[in-house]
Amino acid sequence: MxxxxxxxxxxxxxxxxxxxxxxxxxxxxxxxxxxxxxxxxxxxxxxxxxxxxxxxxxxxxxxxxxxxxxxxxxxxxxxxxxxxxxxxxxxxxxxYLDEANMNNKITEIKSRRELSEAWNNKKKLCCMVVSNPNAKERINFFHNLSSYIDVDSGGKVLNNVGGPVADKIKFIQDYKFVISFENESHDGYTTEKILEPIFVDSIPIYWGNRLVNKDFNPKRFLNYQDFETEEELIARLLEIDKNSEIAIDILSQEVFSQEVDSPxxxxxxxxxxxxxxxxxxxxxxxQSYHELIHRIHFGFNRKLKMAKKKISYLFKSS
Missing domain, CATH: 3.40.50.11650 (Glycosyl transferase family 10, N-terminal domain)
Structure with a gap:
């Protein structure tokens, strides 16, 4: 080499x-x-x-x-x-899949008996673990869902379990459903958020990439954008919770879409x-052109901030 x-x-x-x-x-x-x-x-x-x-x-x-x-x-x-x-x-x-050594486990074919045992061992219903407070879609859904069921929040945002959890994967494995909203929505923008619940045999409730079905099998998760209202999505979640056979059908699905190449x-x-x-x-x-644009951009922003401070000072003084 x-x-x-x-x-x-x-x-x-x-x-x-x-x-x-x-x-x-x-x-x-x-x-x-x-x-x-x-x-x-x-x-x-x-x-x-x-x-x-x-x-x-x-x-x-x-x-x-x-x-x-x-x-x-x-x-x-x-x-x-x-x-x-x-x-x-x-x-x-x-x-994330590669670095967390998930490649083999995420594509492992489990029997219905194994999946049924994993599902029935989950004693809690729904959770989320997030640190970004600016994702309003996620925050709003948490509050709306919490009016129907108890939702545990193990991250820095809306924490209700006594403080941020040390190990996200270990925390979410006890839950049947995991709120798996992206910070933002953009076509193609798919992060690890949908993958983590799948790794622990839970069902992600996903929002974000409108083209997520190009990456992941739509039968393996609940896609917020597939429902006309949040009430319909929540009703589906409650239906799955009451019928373990539906849950096992979802957990049995292939993880990735047939459209995407293998990892x-x-x-x-x-x-x-x-x-x-x-x-x-x-x-x-x-890099000369890009560096020039970069310097102009930051120079302009700096002058703009100084102008705003001066205007604010003048208004306070008047």
């Missing part, structure tokens, strides 16, 4: 640079070295602008509802559906794409 120097820039704070989807994939083909000084390639995300400092090849990935800037990257992985040659669809749930095939495609970017002799894209 030959050496390849890489780094991860502008990702979420707890990213493990030597144990993540991209690092692990590249390690199958290269001797991967983390080098923050002179990398051959950087992977960067949407949580900052430090990537502007690097002149090497750049690959963008987003787990948030953000668009790639194709002027600043040599290739982009995101959840969008498009036919660009410099883009490949890689929703966040696939990274292993996608992983193989991603490796081939990254190798192609690395081995391509083309010079990395110029």
């Amino acid at each position: 030959r050496d390849i120097k890489i780094d991860f820039i502008d990702f979420w704070p707890n990213l493990d640079k030597t144990n993540n989807y991209f690092y692990n994939i590249l390690s199958e083909f290269y001797n991967v070295i983390i080098d923050s000084e002179k990398p051959d390639l950087i992977f960067y995300s949407c949580y900052g602008y430090d990537y502007l400092k690097y002149k090497c090849k750049r690959i963008f990935f987003t787990g948030e509802n953000r668009r790639p800037d194709f002027m600043a990257c040599d290739f982009a992985f995101s959840f969008d559906f498009n036919n660009r040659k410099d883009h490949y669809r890689l929703p966040l749930y696939l990274l 292993s095939k996608i992983r193989k495609n991603v490796l081939e794409i990254i190798i192609k970017v690395i081995e391509n002799n083309k010079k990395p894209k110029s």
